[in-house]
Amino acid sequence: MEDAVGELAKAVGPAAILAGGSDLLVRMKGGFIEPELIVDIKAISGLADITETADGFRIGAAVPCAVLGENKAVRKAWPGVVEAANLIGSKQVQGR
Missing domain, CATH: 3.30.43 (Uridine Diphospho-n-acetylenolpyruvylglucosamine Reductase; domain 2)
Structure with missing residues (x-):
């Protein structure tokens, strides 16, 4: 950094x-x-990580949108965030 x-x-x-x-x-x-x-x-380091905290999640600035949907805990706790991330660009864009 x-x-x-x-x-x-x-x-x-x-x-x-x-x-x-x-x-x-x-x-x-x-x-x-x-x-x-x-x-x-x-x-x-850390910018591509998803970390569960006492208050929710810390989602690094470089986490690809596709990774949000692959994280079971995020999917369960924040389905709206995952749904919104799935609406951003194509699958290729979401994976970058």
Whole structure:
């Protein structure tokens, strides 16, 4: 995490964060953004984890939507969240 934040902080030109990628790629193809630096956060420890807590769940920023539906505890406790995640994009997008 510190490395990613450090790279973003020292970027001279426009920078972007890559998590799933679909929104960023659409914006780049459309010419809305031309980042000189792209930081992929998928491999940062903890950002792709789902952790059950006393209050519910902590869902990391890089958890793919498809993974929410695969988690039995999340499906049982938060069926609406899983249903909403299933409505986002295609299966390929949900898996990224």
